[in-house]
Amino acid sequence: MNARLSRVRLAHVDDHEAMRRGLAAILDDHPEFRLVVSAATIGPVLDAAADIDLVVLDIRLADGSGVAGNLHRLQAAGLAALCFTGAEDANGVRDAAAAGALGIVRKTDTSDVLIAALRAAASGDAVATIEWAAAIDADPRLGDARLSPKEREVLALYASGEKSVSVAHAAGLSEKTVAEYVRRIRMKYAAVGRPAVSRVDLYKRAVEDGYVAGPGSRRE
Numbered sequence: 001m002n003a004r005l006s007r008v009r010l011a012h013v014d015d016h017e018a019m020r021r022g023l024a025a026i027l028d029d030h031p032e033f034r035l036v037v038s039a040a041t042i043g044p045v046l047d048a049a050a051d052i053d054l055v056v057l058d059i060r061l062a063d064g065s066g067v068a069g070n071l072h073r074l075q076a077a078g079l080a081a082l083c084f085t086g087a088e089d090a091n092g093v094r095d096a097a098a099a100g101a102l103g104i105v106r107k108t109d110t111s112d113v114l115i116a117a118l119r120a121a122a123s124g125d126a127v128a129t130i131e132w133a134a135a136i137d138a139d140p141r142l143g144d145a146r147l148s149p150k151e152r153e154v155l156a157l158y159a160s161g162e163k164s165v166s167v168a169h170a171a172g173l174s175e176k177t178v179a180e181y182v183r184r185i186r187m188k189y190a191a192v193g194r195p196a197v198s199r200v201d202l203y204k205r206a207v208e209d210g211y212v213a214g215p216g217s218r219r220e
Helices: 017-028 043-047 067-076 090-098 111-122 130-138 149-159 164-171 175-191 199-208
Strands: 008-013 033-039 054-057 080-085 104-106
Touching: 008 017, 008 043, 008 111, 017 033, 017 111, 033 043, 043 067, 054 067, 054 111, 067 080, 067 090, 080 090, 080 111, 080 175, 104 111, 149 164, 149 175, 149 199, 164 175, 175 199
Parallel strands: 008 033, 008 054, 054 080, 080 104
Antiparallel strands: none
């Protein structure tokens, strides 16, 4: 883990106060993490986005907001999220996968499983579980990486060989946000079984999906 993540700054969004207190108690035993926001909605998280590295997000919230919408709002603020839920909600899990969550952890899982998932997610890695894989396999939408318009713009620039500073200037973003977009784009392609580990892989995916023209290709 790099120096910036030597102490990972977390936000936890859950409408049950007992769950928020429970996660805080677990994190007290793991000083590598620091809980900076604990809230029932994502509003306070968005307000403090610059001070957060990773969001732990419940799939179902009492305010009626959907997990996909919440994930998109967090992503627009440059934040990645790991879903943490106790609900038996296959549709919610599929929506979370399609919207680019890093994975899902059950509230019934042990604290060791949760901490391992947080460590993986904080490093930008997917949190693979059988349930997560089943949700992806069962959702026909997931053949499509479902990139947002801004993600498509960043991919087209980055995959064409532009340096991060040039992508940032062209897209009106900071270099840090560009890096987060690229990480999230890779995660979305990995989630649909189309890994894009290298820049060459990203170029191939961009060509396949029509975001950039390939050698000798002709756009209809």
